[in-house]
Amino acid sequence: MKAATGLLGDAPEDDIDERIRRRVEPTFFDEVGVQMEGGLQHGHYIVGNGVDTITVERPRSELIQLNADTKDWVNTLEEDPLPEELVGNVTRFNTVSRNGRCYSDADKRIIACRPTQEFTRDSDAFMTWSLHGNAIKDENKLKVMAKRVKSAGGRTKRLQILAAETWAKD
Numbered sequence: 001m002k003a004a005t006g007l008l009g010d011a012p013e014d015d016i017d018e019r020i021r022r023r024v025e026p027t028f029f030d031e032v033g034v035q036m037e038g039g040l041q042h043g044h045y046i047v048g049n050g051v052d053t054i055t056v057e058r059p060r061s062e063l064i065q066l067n068a069d070t071k072d073w074v075n076t077l078e079e080d081p082l083p084e085e086l087v088g089n090v091t092r093f094n095t096v097s098r099n100g101r102c103y104s105d106a107d108k109r110i111i112a113c114r115p116t117q118e119f120t121r122d123s124d125a126f127m128t129w130s131l132h133g134n135a136i137k138d139e140n141k142l143k144v145m146a147k148r149v150k151s152a153g154g155r156t157k158r159l160q161i162l163a164a165e166t167w168a169k170d
Contacts, residue, residue: 031099033112037074044071075152083147083162089140090130100127102144102159113146113159126164143167 044066047054054066064070086104090113093100102113115123126142133140142164149158 028094028097028099031097040066040070040074044074047071072153073151073155073157080148080150083145086144086146086159087141087167088144089134089142090127091134093124093127093131095124095128098124100131102142102161104156104159105141107156111156111159113161115161116147118162119164123164126166129166139166139168141167141169 043054047066048068048071052067056063056066086106088102088104088106091101091103091110098115100113101110103110115127130140130142132138143166144159144161145163146159146161148156149160151157
């Protein structure tokens with residue numbers, strides 16, 4: 001839920017959160033966030049219209065707060081119409097679901113990413129090559145053509161990857 005509302009860097013609140021994060025493929029939560037986006041947009045409707053914060057709680061702790069910042073995150077703008085060339089590396093990639101995370105050199109942060117249908121299964125090899133290079137501290141940079149999916153505030157939420165190739169420093 002936190003990733004879906006843009007609270008990406010928050011630490012787990014308790015041991016249960018930590019155990020779930022260790023047992024479940026991290027990119028799974030990226031996909032859950034995408035699927036929850038519509039419902040969260042609807043849930044944020046009243047925020048800013050007379051209500052500043054909505055808090056969801058369980059008996060002994062707060063689960064999440066919905067506020068202006070989380071509303072900005074879930075109200076996605078459409079993806080950029082034109083792809084851009086980016087350099088970075090893959091930090092996580094699931095070859096079955098094709099969900100991943102990429103470090104963007106331009107953004108200087110890790111962003112959820114997913115190959116588009118135009119990105120062939122054969123091209124997944126570039127993603128796994130970069131992931132492997134990252135793991136063994138070897139060459140791992142890719143040059144990708146990607147479209148950005150942004151929040152209403154203009155922050156990149158996801159990269160839709162159209163093409164990739166290895167990148168070498170000149």
